[in-house]
Amino acid sequence: MDDRNVILEVRDISKRFGGLRALDTVSVAIRRNSVHGIIGPNGAGKTTLFNLITGMLLPDSGQFEIEGKPIKKVRPHQLVSIGVSRTFQNIRLFKGMSVLENVMIGQHVHTPTAVFSIMINGRKSRSAENAAREEALAALGFVGMARNVDQNVDSLSYGNQRLVEFARALAAKPRILLLDEPAAGMNPTEKQHLLRLINSLQQKDYTVVLIEHDMKVVMNVCSTVSVLDHGKKLAEGRPEDIRRHPEVIRAYLGKSDRGHA
Amino acid sequence: MQFFLNGLPIGAIYSLVALGYSLIYAASGVLNWSQGDMVMLGAYVGFTVFFFLKLGFISALFLAIVVVALLGALVQYMILRPLREREAPPINVVIATLGVAIICRNLALGIWGPDPQILPSPVSSRPLSLAGVSVTPQDILVLSVGITLMLILHSFLKNTREGKALRAVAQDRYAAQLVGIDPERSDAVAFAASAGIGAAAGILIAPIFFVTFNMGASIGLKGFVAAVIGGLGTIPGAIAGGFFLGVVESLAGGLISSGYRDAITFSLLIVVLWLKPSGLFLRKNRQKV
Numbered sequence: 001m002d003d004r005n006v007i008l009e010v011r012d013i014s015k016r017f018g019g020l021r022a023l024d025t026v027s028v029a030i031r032r033n034s035v036h037g038i039i040g041p042n043g044a045g046k047t048t049l050f051n052l053i054t055g056m057l058l059p060d061s062g063q064f065e066i067e068g069k070p071i072k073k074v075r076p077h078q079l080v081s082i083g084v085s086r087t088f089q090n091i092r093l094f095k096g097m098s099v100l101e102n103v104m105i106g107q108h109v110h111t112p113t114a115v116f117s118i119m120i121n122g123r124k125s126r127s128a129e130n131a132a133r134e135e136a137l138a139a140l141g142f143v144g145m146a147r148n149v150d151q152n153v154d155s156l157s158y159g160n161q162r163l164v165e166f167a168r169a170l171a172a173k174p175r176i177l178l179l180d181e182p183a184a185g186m187n188p189t190e191k192q193h194l195l196r197l198i199n200s201l202q203q204k205d206y207t208v209v210l211i212e213h214d215m216k217v218v219m220n221v222c223s224t225v226s227v228l229d230h231g232k233k234l235a236e237g238r239p240e241d242i243r244r245h246p247e248v249i250r251a252y253l254g255k256s257d258r259g260h261a
Numbered sequence: 262m263q264f265f266l267n268g269l270p271i272g273a274i275y276s277l278v279a280l281g282y283s284l285i286y287a288a289s290g291v292l293n294w295s296q297g298d299m300v301m302l303g304a305y306v307g308f309t310v311f312f313f314l315k316l317g318f319i320s321a322l323f324l325a326i327v328v329v330a331l332l333g334a335l336v337q338y339m340i341l342r343p344l345r346e347r348e349a350p351p352i353n354v355v356i357a358t359l360g361v362a363i364i365c366r367n368l369a370l371g372i373w374g375p376d377p378q379i380l381p382s383p384v385s386s387r388p389l390s391l392a393g394v395s396v397t398p399q400d401i402l403v404l405s406v407g408i409t410l411m412l413i414l415h416s417f418l419k420n421t422r423e424g425k426a427l428r429a430v431a432q433d434r435y436a437a438q439l440v441g442i443d444p445e446r447s448d449a450v451a452f453a454a455s456a457g458i459g460a461a462a463g464i465l466i467a468p469i470f471f472v473t474f475n476m477g478a479s480i481g482l483k484g485f486v487a488a489v490i491g492g493l494g495t496i497p498g499a500i501a502g503g504f505f506l507g508v509v510e511s512l513a514g515g516l517i518s519s520g521y522r523d524a525i526t527f528s529l530l531i532v533v534l535w536l537k538p539s540g541l542f543l544r545k546n547r548q549k550v
Contacts (some may be wrong), residue, residue, distance in 0.1 A: 094428065094436075097428070170439060
């Protein structure tokens with residue numbers, strides 16, 4: 001594979017939780033502007049991989065590189081400015097705030113202003129605030145939540161909360177977007193909508209890494225799929241090939257635990 | 262009725278101190294034992310501004326809030342952040358705040374000496390009779406400044422970007438980080454705000470009680486009791502807890518015996534922890550900050 005085309009490189013990552021090998025020397029290269037699926041049965045280590053990339057957990061060994069630069073010493077809140085943003089398997093919106101507030105908070109980094117200017121509500125802080133608002137509204141418009149901006153997030157349906165989280169991640173203007181089971185809990189119409197969103201993201205030069213249980217979603221949007229099982233990478237390739245891979249069928253597709261986590 | 266009213270001003274003070282505990286606890290999960298000493302420093306800074314710079318009460322209040330708030334942010338950045346970066350266990354962080362308290366106390370002893378000082382009240386302390394009960398103008402001042410500060414804090418948390426970031430960190434520290442909020446900065450904001458309201462409480466009680474270097478211990482403990490009774494980590498709980506404690510103390514002092522006042526306060530704490538450890542005034546769906 002052409003190295004310059006790799007935007008995120010996961011190199012020999014291992015992580016143990018006590019005696020459990022959650023990830024065992026896993027390497028994945030994610031190409032620029034691709035939609036990369038990570039699949040595997042429950043407990044395969046998919047979310048652990050995301051948590052390691054975003055610095056919530058520290059790997060026991062191995063490292064991550066973004067565009068060839070290691071991201072070992074980066075603290076989680078600085079990841080956004082490097083261009084990594086994520087959504088969560090179990091939605092983590094800020095309760096008690098409106099849809100717009102939730103998304104605008106995601107632009108904290110891109111609107112650096114002097115504390116003093118914020119205190120006196122000076123022109124600089126106001127124009128930054130307006131720019132943030134525009135961005136947030138654009139992201140909400142993109143996911144189709146423009147009509148709900150002033151609603152409290154607690155009152156939204158599960159599927160719509162997912163869309164808000166999606167918009168929040170987008171508003172941070174990432175280059176790499178990590179989506180942890182974005183389709184979980186969505187009805188078929190919402191899933192269709194989500195598929196279209198992910199497809200149009202690819203056209204907009206984003207790189208998407210997707211954890212998903214729903215094979216229909218994976219087969220439809222992913223250009224490459226990596227399969228994890230018991231912390232090891234089992235297979236990698238185009239979705240059509242993965243579907244026919246005998247080991248994968250044995251470990252994952254053949255089993256009945258395909259339900260949503 | 263009279264005892265009830267007498268409890269309100271001191272209740273407002275307890276509320277302010279309790280707010281400090283709850284704000285920091287909600288944001289960073291740390292119990293800040295130097296909260297009471299921020300009250301003490303606020304009183305001393307106010308005293309100094311008043312007597313040596315010869316500025317009025319309002320500027321004393323304002324300057325004390327600013328100076329002590331900066332000190333609070335400094336405590337977070339200089340002492341707590343390095344500890345957390347080394348992944349020190351939470352108990353070490355709490356002990357560090359105790360260290361800050363002891364340093365503050367001894368600094369105050371060194372600078373202002375062991376003699377109790379008193380800050381004159383900007384308003385007269387002669388009681389006014391209103392509809393059969395008497396209140397002093399000082400009481401009214403404490404209550405109104407206290408409530409104003411609570412409203413300012415509320416609007417800060419609700420409407421400003423730093424305030425929203427602070428609420429986000431309090432709810433979900435990790436998710437907040439991943440949208441680009443620096444939690445250490447939010448913690449610093451929480452420490453500054455807490456120290457600032459503590460300092461205001463110090464100025465407000467300075468005309469009523471003597472200002473001494475170790476006044477922080479008792480006022481800090483009472484504020485903590487108020488925060489726990491109301492539900493630690495919640496803003497409405499801290500306010501309600503403070504007023505509740507003030508009124509209970511006043512009733513206990515007036516109707517039973519003022520000698521038993523503290524005993525009753527702390528018995529109340531034990532009873533609350535025993536029967537309803539999440540706090541008296543908490544609704545079911547708790548929302549931090």
